[in-house]
Structure formats: C-alpha cells, structure tokens
Amino acid sequence: MIKKIIPLTALFFSGYVTAQVGVGTKKPADATMLDVTATDKGVLLPRVNLLSQTDNTTVKGKLIESLLVYNIGSSNLKAGFYYWFQNKWTPLLSGATFTDTTNKSFTISEDQERLVITDTENNKVELEIKDIAKNSVFVTNLTENSEFVTKLVENKEFITKLGDNIEFVENITNNQEFIENIINKL
Numbered sequence: 232m233i234k235k236i237i238p239l240t241a242l243f244f245s246g247y248v249t250a251q252v253g254v255g256t257k258k259p260a261d262a263t264m265l266d267v268t269a270t271d272k273g274v275l276l277p278r279v280n281l282l283s284q285t286d287n288t289t290v291k292g293k294l295i296e297s298l299l300v301y302n303i304g305s306s307n308l309k310a311g312f313y314y315w316f317q318n319k320w321t322p323l324l325s326g327a328t329f330t331d332t333t334n335k336s337f338t339i340s341e342d343q344e345r346l347v348i349t350d351t352e353n354n355k356v357e358l359e360i361k362d363i364a365k366n367s368v369f370v371t372n373l374t375e376n377s378e379f380v381t382k383l384v385e386n387k388e389f390i391t392k393l394g395d396n397i398e399f400v401e402n403i404t405n406n407q408e409f410i411e412n413i414i415n416k417l
Contacts, residue, residue: 284319
C-alpha cells in the first residue's frame with residue numbers, strides 16, 4: 232500500500248511545482264523562465280522565410296504577440312529579426328537595418344482618420360489624427376498656420392495646403408520633439 236501512496240503523492244504535488252529552465256547553468260535566474268548561460272556560444276532562433284508582413288501561414292500555430300523569428304529574406308521583406316505585433320511582422324531595428332531617411336510626403340488615409348508620413352524609402356508611419364490633436368508640439372505648429380487648421384476639416388485641401396507650405400513641413404520635420412513623439416507613438 233505504501234508503495235502506491237508515495238508515487239501518487241509525488242505525482243499529485245508535482246502539478247504544483249514550477250521552476251525555471253537553465254541551459255549551461257545549475258541555478259537559473261529567478262525572474263526568468265529560460266536562462267541560457269554561455270561565454271562562447273549564442274542562441275539560434277528559428278529561421279523562416281516570411282512571405283509578407285501579414286504572413287500567418289509560414290509559422291505554424293497561433294501567432295502570439297512578441298513571437299520572435301529570423302527572416303532569411305524574401306522579395307517582400309528584408310532579412311533580419313521580426314516579431315509578431317498587432318497582426319503583422321514588425322522588424323527589429325538596429326544600426327544595420329535603420330537607415331537615415333527624410334520624410335517626403337504627408338497624406339491623409341483613405342478613411343480620413345490617419346496622417347500618413349512616407350519617407351524616402353517608402354516606409355510609412357500612420358498616426359491617428361485625433362491623437363495628433365492632443366500633441367501640444369504639433370498643435371502649436373498647426374496654430375501658427377491658421378489657414379491650415381481651417382482646412383484640416385476638409386481633408387483634400389489639407390494635403391494640397393501641406394504640400395504648398397514648405398515652411399510648415401520643414402518646421403515639423405526639423406522639430407526634434409515632434410520627431411521623438413512620432414517615434415514614441417510607434
């Protein structure tokens with residue numbers, strides 16, 4: 232009887248035990264689920280060939296936010312690390328992948344709810360117009376050009392006016408605080 236109770240008790244309590252996994256260490260850090268320790272080796276992450284930014288078939292299973300892979304490169308996406316965020320693969324930026332670009336156009340999205348900023352490499356950043364209106368630096372720049380503010384309601388004129396007003400474009404694109412706010416919004 233005792234031979235049956237001890238294994239059953241151990242099995243019962245094993246469901247309540249949690250631990251960290253350590254590779255190359257006998258004592259993994261408490262705050263980690265996986266602690267890989269080495270002085271002369273690296274970690275090799277899965278290498279895949281993503282077909283597009285919204286490719287949800289290459290990686291099998293349910294795609295969870297923050298899933299990290301290395302894309303080996305395709306005609307649509309450059310090689311590099313990508314993570315799954317808001318239903319698309321987002322590249323991790325590094326010194327090698329980040330290039331110095333200039334904003335070349337400001338337009339309004341088709342649904343007329345987002346400002347779309349496109350750079351010289353055709354990368355796009357979309358910002359909700361309602362959120363931009365809360366940005367004090369942007370609002371200050373807008374109010375210095377009252378005609379622009381009046382035309383903001385009529386989205387088609389907005390694009391034309393912005394394109395015609397190079398001083399306004401330079402004012403917001405050369406404003407470091409404005410650029411940092413855009414980057415923080417990403």
